[in-house]
Amino acid sequence: MDFSFTEDQNSIRDLVKQVLTDIVTDDSLKALDKEGTWFHERAWKQLAESEMLGLAIPEEYGGAGMGLTELCILLQQVGRTVAPIPAIETLVSSALPLAEFGTAEQKDRFLGGIAQGRTIMTPALVDAGSRNPLNPSSVAKADGDGWRVSARFSNVSYADLADRIVVPARAEGSSIVVLLVDPKADGVRLAQQKGTNGQPLWLLELTDAPVAAGDALGGTDQGEQVLRYLVDRTTLGICAVEYGIAEQALFMTANYSGERKQFGVPIATFQGVTQRVGDAYIDVQVMRSSMWQACWRLDQGLDADKELAVAKFFASEAGARVVAAAQHVHGGMGFDRDYPLYRYFMTSKHLEFTLGGTHESLTRLGDLISG
Numbered sequence: 001m002d003f004s005f006t007e008d009q010n011s012i013r014d015l016v017k018q019v020l021t022d023i024v025t026d027d028s029l030k031a032l033d034k035e036g037t038w039f040h041e042r043a044w045k046q047l048a049e050s051e052m053l054g055l056a057i058p059e060e061y062g063g064a065g066m067g068l069t070e071l072c073i074l075l076q077q078v079g080r081t082v083a084p085i086p087a088i089e090t091l092v093s094s095a096l097p098l099a100e101f102g103t104a105e106q107k108d109r110f111l112g113g114i115a116q117g118r119t120i121m122t123p124a125l126v127d128a129g130s131r132n133p134l135n136p137s138s139v140a141k142a143d144g145d146g147w148r149v150s151a152r153f154s155n156v157s158y159a160d161l162a163d164r165i166v167v168p169a170r171a172e173g174s175s176i177v178v179l180l181v182d183p184k185a186d187g188v189r190l191a192q193q194k195g196t197n198g199q200p201l202w203l204l205e206l207t208d209a210p211v212a213a214g215d216a217l218g219g220t221d222q223g224e225q226v227l228r229y230l231v232d233r234t235t236l237g238i239c240a241v242e243y244g245i246a247e248q249a250l251f252m253t254a255n256y257s258g259e260r261k262q263f264g265v266p267i268a269t270f271q272g273v274t275q276r277v278g279d280a281y282i283d284v285q286v287m288r289s290s291m292w293q294a295c296w297r298l299d300q301g302l303d304a305d306k307e308l309a310v311a312k313f314f315a316s317e318a319g320a321r322v323v324a325a326a327q328h329v330h331g332g333m334g335f336d337r338d339y340p341l342y343r344y345f346m347t348s349k350h351l352e353f354t355l356g357g358t359h360e361s362l363t364r365l366g367d368l369i370s371g
Contacts, residue, residue, distance in 0.1 A: 016077040021081060024043050028040070038084050038198075039085065039158070043085055044086075047117070049117075052074060053115050055070045056091065056095065057115050061107050069299055071091060072240040076244040076247070079244020081244075082340075088241065093166060094122065095110075097226055098110055100229060101217055120158055122157055124153035124167045124181075124204050127151070134224075138169040140169035140170065142172065148210060154204075159190055166217070167181045168223070168227045176224045176227055178218060181206065181215070183204075187206060189207070239314075240291055245319065246348070273329055276328065277325065286318055287315055293311070309364045309368060313358055316356075319352060
């Protein structure tokens with residue numbers, strides 16, 4: 001079988017790589033730090049102008065009508081540049097469930113804006129009352145045709161910029177409903193937090209916050225399906241970004257070890273360095289294979305529970321080994337904030353535990369195998 005990318009997919013990879021490499025530079029990221037800004041708005045706008053934000057959005061709503069594979073190609077490049085843009089949050093966690101389960105009115109209202117870079121959406125998945133994102137502790141009560149939702153979520157990214165926050169909640173009878181919450185609505189409170197990588201995050205508190213009937217995604221009869229769809233694809237998105245981070249960290253390490261000299265020779269000639277970089281190469285290949293396997297199964301509409309657990313395990317476990325090896329080989333340079341490697345380490349650590357780290361992934365895989 002031919003496992004290579006198509007010509008169109010290679011063109012997408014090359015275009016996204018060019019856009020992000022040209023714009024998301026070390027200097028531009030340092031400038032954002034000085035401004036106290038996280039969101040790289042210029043990169044986001046350029047991806048929109050290049051028609052890359054709508055890759056997986058249906059053509060009738062301004063997108064390209066492609067699939068998860070093309071979206072993961074984009075996410076890999078986001079990881080390679082550690083671009084501070086809401087690619088997972090908006091393109092994966094929000095746009096994909098909207099395209100699959102949204103009403104025609106919801107799709108008209110949001111998808112075109114996402115494809116054009118005007119609309120940002122983000123999910124709330126770290127429930128303060130539940131460690132399992134598929135089992136929310138938040139409560140939604142019927143209020144006429146709409147809902148009143150009470151909840152507490154932490155680590156919500158881009159909440160201050162979002163037009164809607166995707167919030168799962170328990171309705172009457174223990175059914176699940178997924179709601180599109182307006183962060184400016186009554187009963188919504190945001191308190192700032194900070195991620196491991198320095199990213200601004202938000203504590204989201206909802207107290208009888210009103211949600212219109214038109215902002216329920218899929219209704220109570222499909223709520224559980226919507227939430228699983230969202231969590232599965234968000235997990236895959238994290239794996240794709242982690243793969244890109246590890247791949248670039250390995251590339252930087254190989255280059256550095258070939259240039260850095262001790263005792264008059266490149267450190268890449270030392271057996272200990274060679275073995276460490278070789279192990280990191282194997283880890284990156286395992287991350288690559290497991291991520292694309294899970295992606296292909298999801299893209300084909302096949303069950304991918306085991307494959308996602310495996311991919312997230314290696315994204316967390318192997319990803320941590322790769323960035324640790326990169327810092328070790330770089331020595332003090334790996335921790336110097338004037339040198340960009342530290343961003344890869346910190347972002348990888350941030351993603352490592354998002355939606356479950358190594359332990360949670362292995363536990364899930366064991367449960368799936370044992371039935």
